[in-house]
Amino acid sequence: LYPFASIHNKKLTWDVMLRQTSDWEGTLWGKPDWADRPQGDPNTWINRPRNEPGTVWKYNDTRVNALALAATNVWRQPLPKVLKDYIMDPIGASNTWRWYGYRNSWIVLDGQAVQSVAGGGHFGGGMFINAYDMARFGLLTLHRGNWNGKQLIAESWVKQALTPTTANTGYGYMNWFLNTDKKLLPHAPASAFVHIGNGNNIIYVDPEHDLVMVIRWIETKGMDGTVQKVLASFKR
Secondary structure, three states, X not given: OOOOOOOOHHHOOHHHHHOOOOOOOOEEOOEEHHHOOXXXXXXXXXXXXXXXXXXXXXXXXXXXXXXXXXXXXXXXXXXXXXXXXXXXXXXXXXXXXXXXXXXXXXXXXXXXXXXXXXXXXXXXXXXXXXXXXXXXXXXXXXXXXXXXXXXXXXXXXXXHHOOOEOOEOOEOOOOEEEOOOOOOOOOOOOOOEEEEEOOOEEEEEEHHHOEEEEEOOOOHHHHHHHHHHHHHHOOO
């Protein structure tokens, strides 16, 4: 596999991949980049001109999968093990969460078969996690990567994740959705941010109120009203 071998893909950086502004091109695990939320004329999907990295935002699971594959090659081990060892076990998460790939997303690393996991759930796979573990992760990001005095995620990396993307100021890194312009959640502080999973399973993080909320299976239009009601209780 050489997912970054094309002239366009050679220009890509971790930052544009994390911000969904890469316009990565190709097919990975049998899933072409145009298959996730295709737009316009089908005759143009394959051969359209590529956008310069960093200029156009589009959430695309095939590109998330390419990012997951790249990270797996750097770590030289399955990403679920990396997550377990460095994040989930230290924050006291349960043993019930799972992170899956596809039946055909296996690679060989250093002589061992390793499954490259799916970054999102649009084509199957992805992460399955309970509300308590989601809340613990929210506490970790609320405290800017610090857990009981131990810095599990570099604070500088959290700062980057919370920096608005030029092509979409409501988006940071991957599933860090920002409220900088208050379009996502008008009744929440601009400093609030949300980790959003498939099906609108969300972790609301609000540094101003020292608050983490986990909300499962909520419609997008209901998110702001829910946050408004909870924040109203702080004023009593």
